[in-house]
């Protein structure tokens with residue numbers, strides 16, 4: 247199996263988890279043996295999140311999508327932001343807050359769970375008042391956590407470990423942008439994302455009654 251960062255391999259990961267007997271769980275209670283907490287931090291693109299969410303719904307693999315209110319790259323307070331949250335909910339996913347430290351302000355759009363964006367070590371695992379921090383003790387420890395940051399698995403792709411039920415439980419962090427857009431390197435993947443966004447921007451300009459003739 248080639249561990250590419252693409253939706254075909256995401257499907258294989260989900261199938262591996264199912265073969266290993268895992269159940270898809272959320273951040274509403276501390277993980278139990280056999281739980282797989284599928285976590286998506288949406289750093290750059292709601293479109294990528296939605297593409298991944300559609301596939302997971304088809305595979306009956308619900309996840310928690312952590313969305314930003316303070317992103318440089320997308321606006322959650324926009325019609326497309328509203329539509330993204332509605333679609334994620336309708337597909338059976340949960341929505342948490344991908345927060346920028348120290349702002350943990352949450353509103354009714356979000357479940358009471360937070361993950362910090364690009365956190366520093368001194369607060370990453372600290373409990374947060376009124377919310378679950380996805381990285382707090384009980385939900386996170388290094389033996390039960392895998393992350394795809396920058397197209398690099400620090401401890402290897404977990405598909406074999408999932409299929410063989412090597413994890414008692416697992417929090418699996420996957421960034422949708424990396425998997426939805428093609429590219430052999432992060433640079434190529436980001437350029438592909440920007441190409442896709444150019445087309446989307448043109449559509450938005452037209453919808454905003456800008457004359458592109």
Ligand SMILES: [Zn+2]
Nearest residue numbers: 249403404405
């Ligand atoms: Zn793999």
Ligand SMILES: [Zn+2]
Nearest residue numbers: 287289363364
């Ligand atoms: Zn992030």
